[in-house]
Amino acid sequence: SQKIEQNSEALNIQEGKTATLTCNYTNYSPAYLQWYRQDPGRGPVFLLLIRENEKEKRKERLKVTFDTTLKQSLFHITASQPADSATYLCALDDKIIFGKGTRLHILP
Amino acid sequence: NAGVTQTPKFQVLKTGQSMTLQCAQDMNHEYMSWYRQDPGMGLRLIHYSVGAGITDQGEVPNGYNVSRSTTEDFPLRLLSAAPSQTSVYFCATSPGNTIYFGEGSWLTVV
Numbered sequence: 185s186q187k188i189e190q191n192s193e194a195l196n197i198q199e200g201k202t203a204t205l206t207c208n209y210t211n212y213s214p215a216y217l218q219w220y221r222q223d224p225g226r227g228p229v230f231l232l233l234i235r236e237n238e239k240e241k242r243k244e245r246l247k248v249t250f251d252t253t254l255k256q257s258l259f260h261i262t263a264s265q266p267a268d269s270a271t272y273l274c275a276l277d278d279k280i281i282f283g284k285g286t287r288l289h290i291l292p
Numbered sequence: 293n294a295g296v297t298q299t300p301k302f303q304v305l306k307t308g309q310s311m312t313l314q315c316a317q318d319m320n321h322e323y324m325s326w327y328r329q330d331p332g333m334g335l336r337l338i339h340y341s342v343g344a345g346i347t348d349q350g351e352v353p354n355g356y357n358v359s360r361s362t363t364e365d366f367p368l369r370l371l372s373a374a375p376s377q378t379s380v381y382f383c384a385t386s387p388g389n390t391i392y393f394g395e396g397s398w399l400t401v402v
Contacts (some may be wrong), residue, residue, distance in 0.1 A: 187377060218390070218391075220391075225396070226395060226396070227296075227336070227382050227393030227394055227395050227396050228346070228393050229384075229393070230390045230392070232389065233389060233390065234342075237326075268308075273334070273335070275391070277389065280337045280350060280351060282327075282334050282335040283334060284332065284333065284334035285334060
């Protein structure tokens with residue numbers, strides 16, 4: 185069956201550094217992969233979508249890569265700020281499978 | 293533009309009681325779904341609908357019923373609440389790929 189893993193439950197990054205979150209999947213070849221941000225007590229909010237034929241996607245300080253050979257997506261936040269602290273979720277294209285999320289803490 | 297509206301925000305139920313979580317959207321999306329989110333388990337799909345009159349089961353459908361009589365509304369019914377159904381519930385809609393979530397309904401079953 186399909187499986188998706190975000191290999192860090194929590195990540196502490198110093199303010200100003202680049203935060204890199206990992207999403208790995210198995211037993212599936214998604215047409216696209218998505219990243220969401222979730223703040224405590226709120227619903228997830230869409231950030232970026234990357235298709236299988238795209239190696240990289242950028243949006244302001246965010247960058248997502250998609251390696252279909254490694255079956256992996258990396259999510260980068262450059263020049264990180266305390267306001268970037270949240271849980272980040274990745275999801276495969278079928279809307280069914282979400283990763284458990286990585287809690288990111290940006291330390292001032 | 294309200295987006296996806298869930299009610300109630302918080303609810304405490306006794307074991308065996310029934311209740312309905314309401315979800316309404318004003319984005320005219322055909323696809324709607326319900327997820328539950330538990331610590332350490334992530335988001336899990338309960339039921340989904342690809343249009344009015346059409347519903348299907350997700351990963352964890354047992355103990356829940358849904359119906360879709362209109363494009364706007366997708367209620368989730370708990371027929372006989374159990375403590376294992378204590379969770380945060382999210383309703384979501386989608387125009388095709390991106391998912392728009394509601395703010396969540398916190399349910400405690402005692």
